[in-house]
Amino acid sequence: MNWITIALLTISSSLDNFGAGLSYGICGIRIKMRHNALIALIAFLFSYVGIICGGYIAKILPNLLANVTAALLFFIIGLRLVLLTWQQRKRSEQAETEERGGVGEILRSPQKADRNRSGEIELPEAVLLGVALSLNALTNGLGAGILGLSPFWVSFFAALGSFVAVWWGIKLGVKVAAVRIGKWSLGQFSIFLSGAILILIGLKNLL
Structure with a gap:
């Protein structure tokens, strides 16, 4: 088992989840432990489904082609996150005059999951947030499944990482609301770093 790739x-x-948690902490939005656990469970399920589907794809494709497919998939996902961060930074430099909704907007501005402006993520909002944050787990799982990684362990660590990252991100966000790295907020930078790591995984499996 390739523990380096799993790590x-x-x-x-x-x-990715840490960046979302930072956004909540900076905006003063809280997430209860049980709702954070639900988000982690959704991450586990999405990751597991993705890996199982990736495993079926790997059975159809020859070994070399399977590795190339997985590498390209990671590269594309990572590049999307990097580009998303650039777009997010450009939007933050302009005054937004309209409200948007849906999973796509939550991925760009996680704090918008708090639809009723209560200052706390409720159960329906936690489900919506969990789905939004787990879309990457689903696509990451496809690549992991094609590479033949363990469905349970990849999904388990994805869920554990999600829970810890959201919790720690919120705690830290309250304290570092004003911290920026160049023109980026700390949350934006973490998403950029997430994409860069996926690109490295893709390159690692191509070489």
């Missing part, structure tokens, strides 16, 4: 996948998905 990198865990770090990548956790950084």
